[in-house]
Amino acid sequence: MASLRPVSSFDTHEVFNQPPPLEDVNLFTSDLGLSDAVRRAGAQGHGPRLAAMGARAGSQEVLGWGVEANRVLPVLETHDRFGHRIDEVTFHPAYHQLMDLGLGSGIASLAWQAEGQGVGAQGVGAGHVAHTALMLLLSQADSGTSCPMTMTYAAVPALRAEPAVAEEWVPRITAGAYDPACRPASDKAGVTIGMAMTEKQGGSDVRANSTRAAPAGEEGWYRIDGHKWFCSAPMCDAFLTLAYADGGLTCFLVPRWLPDGTRNAGFRVMRLKDKLGDRSNASSEIEYHGAMAQRLGPEGRGVATIIQMVQHTRLDCVTGSAAQMRFALANALWHTAHRSAFQKRLIDQPAMAAVLADLALESEAATATALRLAQAFDENDPLARLLTPIAKYWVCKRAPGMVYEAMEAHGGIGYVESGPMPRLFRQSPLNAIWEGSGNVIALDVLRAVAREPESVEALQAFLMGQRGRNGAYDRFVAGIDLVKAREGTARLLVEQAALAAQAAILLAWDNPLADAFCQLRLAPRGMAYGAFDASLDCGAIIARAMPQV
Secondary structure, eight states: OOOOOOGGGGOOOOOOSOOOOOOSOOTTTTOHHHHHHHHHTTOGGGHHHHHHHHHHHTSHHHHHHHHHHHHSOOEEEEEOTTSOEEEEEEOOHHHHHHHHHHHHTTTTTHHHHTTTSOOOTTOSSOHHHHHHHHHHHHTTTOSTTHHHHHHHHHHHHHHTTSHHHHHHHHHHHHTOOOOOOOSOGGGSSOOOEEEEOOOTTTTTOGGGOOOEEEEOSSTTEEEEEEEEEEEEOTTSSEEEEEEEETTEEEEEEEESBOTTSOBOTTEEEEEEOOOSSOTTSOEEEEEEEEEEEEEESSTTOHHHHHHHHHHHHHHHHHHHHHHHHHHHHHHHHHHHHSOEETTEEGGGSHHHHHHHHHHHHHHHHHHHHHHHHHHHHHTTOTHHHHHHHHHHHHHHHHHHHHHHHHHHHTGGGGGSTTSSHHHHHHHTTHHHHTTSOHHHHHHHHHHHHHHOHHHHHHHHHHHHTTTTSOHHHHHHHHTOOGGGOOGGGHHHHHHHHHHHHHHHHHHHTTOTTHHHHHHHHSSOOOSSTTOOOOOOOHHHHHHHHOOOO
8 A cells, every 4th residue: 555645745845035914913003104193183092992993903803804704795685584575684794793893992983972072182082083093993904894884973964954863863873882683773782874875867966866755644754765776784774865855855864674663664675786895895776665764954955964974974985095005005015024036125125115105105194184184073174174075086096006006016916815905906996986986076176165265265274374394385385276276177176285285284293204295296206106216215204104013
């Protein structure tokens, strides 16, 4: 009988010159740009909470949840085994674990719990800043579950348009708990809120909607008939939606379960979307067949009501893209620091160092922008009105290109699905599309400039306040004229305003990368990352950005 050869005799080589996994890293304490921005935005009092989230989000376990939640996709069950209509979606357990971690940490509730506490030296309030930092951390493990958490957080201002509805639903949000059970909201420890606005024929043009609402008899209740092309997270407990009532386009809240404890039978999930990325989250098409709904705000004021939610979800679009940038950068830095070629570590090669330093500038500017925007929310600063769409347009558009460049820094292994980069790359375009694609956002900026002079004054004052700090900045800002923009040049205006705002934020916060950002972003240079002839200290920039395990 022939003897079996040991497995080791088949080995032809030893695996070396490969990095260890980037895991079990505290995503908060190892990110100097984020921790500095939190302090500058007045939320340093939330440091222990953020450090705890940073440790969990960067752990091997939680990063694994993100992988599994996207690998095993949600499944729609329209009927139970007896034939009853149920319209439920089942998820991998990792989805629920991520949701529990996020909502239990206060992602949807903390901003509203902190209202009225101010933004003092101890950061006792600063709830929107803390929310943004929490979201930036957990989104690095998974972007898909950020969607239902964002919508739940952002629903509060819209719900407050109808005090009686807010009194019932807002405490369920601020409970800060995740309860995945499909049962009446009154029986749950906490709720999630979704949103369904766009329709097949209209898309972003919600005034082209065909869904109709008619009074159902009881005060404030209506029956809705129609469809929605995108309803994200259809297992939420209620959904903000738009429909035409007699008085015009109106905002409604559609609950999954009615006050009498029965299912809202008119809410039907038709199918789940087969998406490019963020596959952990179920996005769906739905129909309303006489679905019961509560009116939010007066008839005919639907856009004005829902836009209060949209303003907050756009903040999270900025945050989500900043999170993707940071995670892409961290992985690129980690890989290049642990791999050698041509007798040098990749990170020490001058060409690679230039690329990495450039990516680090982009990432830190995006992080600072998200946190400064959140600070404006906390302070009810008119600056938020224009800075929100400007930041949303620019940061979200920059994410895919930066994630790609970080993928390229990995070489071929970056293109392989067993690593994080392909999933991150697929996720990266979404935030630029969600809550208004580029043209919609640019036109929104034009409308605000034309109709809301206080927001223009706030942005101009913010930009002008940093003059004299950097010559390139002064020259760049002098060329921006907000009031002269037209539709054909709207994108150029928004891009210029975004770059100026990012530079102003870094300058105002005495960020050590501010001058380098102005040097590279506000003056002529090559188109690709790392294509510059400036004499920057790339090593210092990289050292600041390097994750520490």
